[in-house]
Amino acid sequence: MSLVNKTIRKGKEFAGSESLAFFRIVFGLLLFVSEVRFIWKGWVTDFYVTPQFFFSFYGFEWVRPLPDPYMHWVFYALVALSLLITFGLFYRFSIIAFFLVFTYVELLDKSVYLNHYYQVSLLALLMCLLPMNGSYSLDNYIIKSSRLDKIPYWMIWVLRVQVGIVYFFGGIAKLRYDWLFEAQPLRIWLSANQNFPVIGSLLTETWVAFSLSWFALFFDLSAPFFLSFKRTRIYMYAVIVIFHLLTHFLFYIGMFPWMMIFTALIFFPAKLHQKVLDFLFGRWKQLSIAIPAPNVSYYKTLAFSFLFFCFQLIMPFRSRLYGGNVLWHEQGFRFSWNIMLMEKNASLEYEVKVKGTGKQFTVRPNKYLTRIQARQCSFQPDMILQFAHMLHQYYLDSGVGDTEIRAVCYASVNGHESNLLINPDVDLTKEKDSFAPKTWITDWKQ
Amino acid sequence: MFKKIFYFLFAAAIIVACSSKDSPDPSSTSDRVAMLTNLGNNVIVPSFEAFSTSSQSLAKAASDYAADTKNETKLTALQTAWIGTATAWKTASLFTQGPIENDFLSSGIYFTTTNYTGIEKAITQTATTIDNAYIESLGATLKGIPAIEYMLFSASGNTAVIGGYTGANGAQRIAYLKALALNLQNQAATVATKWKADGGNYVKTFIAADGNDINSSLGILSNKMIDLIYTIKDERIGAPLGKRTNGTPQPDLVDAKFSKASLTLMKAELQSLENAFTGKSLNGSDGSGIDDILDAAGAKSGDVLLSKRIKDQFAVVKAKLDLITVPLGTGLTTQQAAVSAAYDEVKRLQVMMEVDMINNLGVLLTFSDNDGD
Numbered sequence: 080m081s082l083v084n085k086t087i088r089k090g091k092e093f094a095g096s097e098s099l100a101f102f103r104i105v106f107g108l109l110l111f112v113s114e115v116r117f118i119w120k121g122w123v124t125d126f127y128v129t130p131q132f133f134f135s136f137y138g139f140e141w142v143r144p145l146p147d148p149y150m151h152w153v154f155y156a157l158v159a160l161s162l163l164i165t166f167g168l169f170y171r172f173s174i175i176a177f178f179l180v181f182t183y184v185e186l187l188d189k190s191v192y193l194n195h196y197y198q199v200s201l202l203a204l205l206m207c208l209l210p211m212n213g214s215y216s217l218d219n220y221i222i223k224s225s226r227l228d229k230i231p232y233w234m235i236w237v238l239r240v241q242v243g244i245v246y247f248f249g250g251i252a253k254l255r256y257d258w259l260f261e262a263q264p265l266r267i268w269l270s271a272n273q274n275f276p277v278i279g280s281l282l283t284e285t286w287v288a289f290s291l292s293w294f295a296l297f298f299d300l301s302a303p304f305f306l307s308f309k310r311t312r313i314y315m316y317a318v319i320v321i322f323h324l325l326t327h328f329l330f331y332i333g334m335f336p337w338m339m340i341f342t343a344l345i346f347f348p349a350k351l352h353q354k355v356l357d358f359l360f361g362r363w364k365q366l367s368i369a370i371p372a373p374n375v376s377y378y379k380t381l382a383f384s385f386l387f388f389c390f391q392l393i394m395p396f397r398s399r400l401y402g403g404n405v406l407w408h409e410q411g412f413r414f415s416w417n418i419m420l421m422e423k424n425a426s427l428e429y430e431v432k433v434k435g436t437g438k439q440f441t442v443r444p445n446k447y448l449t450r451i452q453a454r455q456c457s458f459q460p461d462m463i464l465q466f467a468h469m470l471h472q473y474y475l476d477s478g479v480g481d482t483e484i485r486a487v488c489y490a491s492v493n494g495h496e497s498n499l500l501i502n503p504d505v506d507l508t509k510e511k512d513s514f515a516p517k518t519w520i521t522d523w524k525q
Numbered sequence: 526m527f528k529k530i531f532y533f534l535f536a537a538a539i540i541v542a543c544s545s546k547d548s549p550d551p552s553s554t555s556d557r558v559a560m561l562t563n564l565g566n567n568v569i570v571p572s573f574e575a576f577s578t579s580s581q582s583l584a585k586a587a588s589d590y591a592a593d594t595k596n597e598t599k600l601t602a603l604q605t606a607w608i609g610t611a612t613a614w615k616t617a618s619l620f621t622q623g624p625i626e627n628d629f630l631s632s633g634i635y636f637t638t639t640n641y642t643g644i645e646k647a648i649t650q651t652a653t654t655i656d657n658a659y660i661e662s663l664g665a666t667l668k669g670i671p672a673i674e675y676m677l678f679s680a681s682g683n684t685a686v687i688g689g690y691t692g693a694n695g696a697q698r699i700a701y702l703k704a705l706a707l708n709l710q711n712q713a714a715t716v717a718t719k720w721k722a723d724g725g726n727y728v729k730t731f732i733a734a735d736g737n738d739i740n741s742s743l744g745i746l747s748n749k750m751i752d753l754i755y756t757i758k759d760e761r762i763g764a765p766l767g768k769r770t771n772g773t774p775q776p777d778l779v780d781a782k783f784s785k786a787s788l789t790l791m792k793a794e795l796q797s798l799e800n801a802f803t804g805k806s807l808n809g810s811d812g813s814g815i816d817d818i819l820d821a822a823g824a825k826s827g828d829v830l831l832s833k834r835i836k837d838q839f840a841v842v843k844a845k846l847d848l849i850t851v852p853l854g855t856g857l858t859t860q861q862a863a864v865s866a867a868y869d870e871v872k873r874l875q876v877m878m879e880v881d882m883i884n885n886l887g888v889l890l891t892f893s894d895n896d897g898d
């Protein structure tokens with residue numbers, strides 16, 4: 080109990096607002112780079128303009144992409160908003176707008192779902208409620224009331240917990256047979272990097288794959304805790320930097336390593352954040368000497384954060400309700416920090432039967448989907464169902480008529496032998512997506 | 526003060542710009558480099574050389590026959606030379622990455638649709654001399670291996686073919702045939718030269734792209750292997766068998782329908798897949814291939830090595846095709862069960878390659894970020 084009391088007492092204390100400013104600037108810059116990179120690579124067109132079909136999330140079917148060229152404008156807006164956040168200009172507006180626009184984009188198509196995009200949305204949501212512009216922001220010049228010298232200490236913890244969650248649940252998700260006792264999918268992925276400079280030949284060694292699997296497990300599970308203690312913090316952070324740089328060079332995981340390296344800095348004490356900001360921008364003279372009344376104005380934020388984290392604690396475990404192997408059926412797979420857990424491949428064809436004429440033919444989704452969509456759709460059961468429905472609608476609209484659609488899908492996970500993923504006898508046009516267990520997914524056989 | 530943020534942005538931009546090009550050390554020799562070296566030097570280059578050589582024989586046989594158009598023996602020799610050339614092309618046709626695609630060469634060699642009336646028109650209505658330059662100016666539907674096939678084989682037999690060359694417009698027809706063969710010989714020589722170390726040396730580029738992303742040699746090759754196995758399943762067998770037409774066979778859709786060489790050519794296409802997989806060169810010596818990469822990674826299918834499972838499946842497919850004892854166009858109706866069985870085995874091979882093989886290779890078949898999908 081004393082620990083809890085201590086924590087509560089500590090949470091009620093005040094800390095310098097520089098920590099929030101520091102995190103705001105880091106977040107803003109990361110997202111600026113991320114969005115510019117996205118536009119630079121031509122992904123706006125590839126992911127949101129070219130596709131004829133979009134795989135919306137269950138319950139968010141009403142979220143639709145804007146016609147060309149407005150999707151590009153959406154991304155220009157994200158770039159502008161990330162800069163406004165960085166500079167702390169019209170902060171409250173910028174962060175709320177950023178959260179809404181970013182989340183809108185992420186809801187458009189499951190094929191490009193990434194765990195770190197989910198993390199960006201969650202952090203942005205939390206940041207909507209926190210006074211991250213208390214210091215080192217342009218708002219301080221314009222709006223005097225935005226100036227804050229001190230903020231309640233728990234606000235920093237809100238951000239720390241959200242950053243720590245990714246590691247911790249990422250670790251929990253690794254507690255599975257493939258990862259621990261077959262060193263999969265790392266064995267496959269490391270072997271694929273056998274031409275890596277210097278260490279390339281090591282990467283094909285089984286013991287290396289096992290060592291790294293177990294190391295990554297303990298790293299993920301312990302990182303948030305070692306980062307929280309003063310004595311271990313700096314060492315853990317060094318490990319974090321090395322670990323993420325390694326993943327950056329070995330795997331094509333984009334901004335994820337950079338996000339983790341920079342957001343983990345929030346675990347350092349406020350003094351360090353203050354020193355860094357002082358060094359960069361000089362002493363911030365725009366601070367009000369007034370200290371806000373303890374917590375009064377923040378009770379709602381505190382209550383929200385509490386509910387938010389209760390939700391966060393439950394979400395990653397929802398897949399367990401379905402039983403079986405989540406990597407196979409993927410029910411509850413997304414939004415659960417299942418990061419770098421599987422190498423999955425599949426071959427997908429649809430057997431279509433026109434009800435009116437009895438005509439039968441086979442369709443490969445590649446014909447209608449972009450490459451990335453076709454690949455993602457091939458092994459994710461809910462997407463396989465969605466595309467069957469899209470095809471059904473397509474044949475109705477194009478005058479072919481009502482159809483029965485069955486999927487012939489063979490999938491392989493983490494080097495295991497391929498098997499039928501979807502019951503080929505089930506007419507998918509009759510099945511509906513829901514949170515109920517999908518009985519038309521075959522059982523995992525190994 | 527905010528200048529510093531701009532410096533930050535600038536530095537970040539530079540980091541992003543630079544981090545996209547990490548060139549791996551070429552001196553490190555790994556299984557994958559060994560495989561690419563073997564495939565490039567001992568499988569791909571010899572395949573294109575063989576294609577080039579056989580196209581020379583075809584051109585030679587064409588001019589021999591042209592000198593004596595009434596001679597059926599020479600026509601038969603020419604027909605045999607055509608089958609040899611078509612087979613050599615199919616054995617190499619998996620390797621379209623590089624020169625063939627960059628210079629759009631495949632359309633002049635083996636285009637999928639042939640415009641027969643267009644060919645007749647080109648023969649009879651032209652006022653210009655029919656030579657290689659004339660062929661160069663024509664579209665892909667009027668030339669290449671399928672056009673030559675159309676001009677060499679007839680459902681009514683060789684007498685009809687000879688009649689075409691000895692009757693009205695016979696001189697123009699034979700000139701067209703000769704020019705087609707010469708043009709093909711040039712195309713084949715171009716492809717071989719571009720690949721060879723003492724020519725365009727694309728083989729060096731092929732070996733150097735030793736990463737595991739979508740633009741690496743292995744990435745492109747595995748995508749092509751999947752495309753080809755689908756082509757065999759859907760176009761070579763499926764469509765003729767009636768998979769798109771409610772089970773009504775479509776003999777017209779078989780590959781090389783005039784020469785009735787569909788099965789031979791299909792086996793050659795399977796051979797190119799098998800050669801890439803096993804690293805077996807044309808003379809039969811077994812070098813480093815995808816199978817060795819899978820073995821080194823410990824890839825298994827159930828209790829047996831995945832590579833063995835796939836090699837066995839190649840053998841099963843070949844055995845099933847051998848059970849079709851008549852030309853495929855006929856077999857679609859008279860030996861339907863055998864053709865159907867072959868189709869099912871090709872489907873099994875397709876799943877093994879597209880799913881199990883790719884899964885264990887860990888090559889990236891898309892270009893975006895991922896964090897484990």
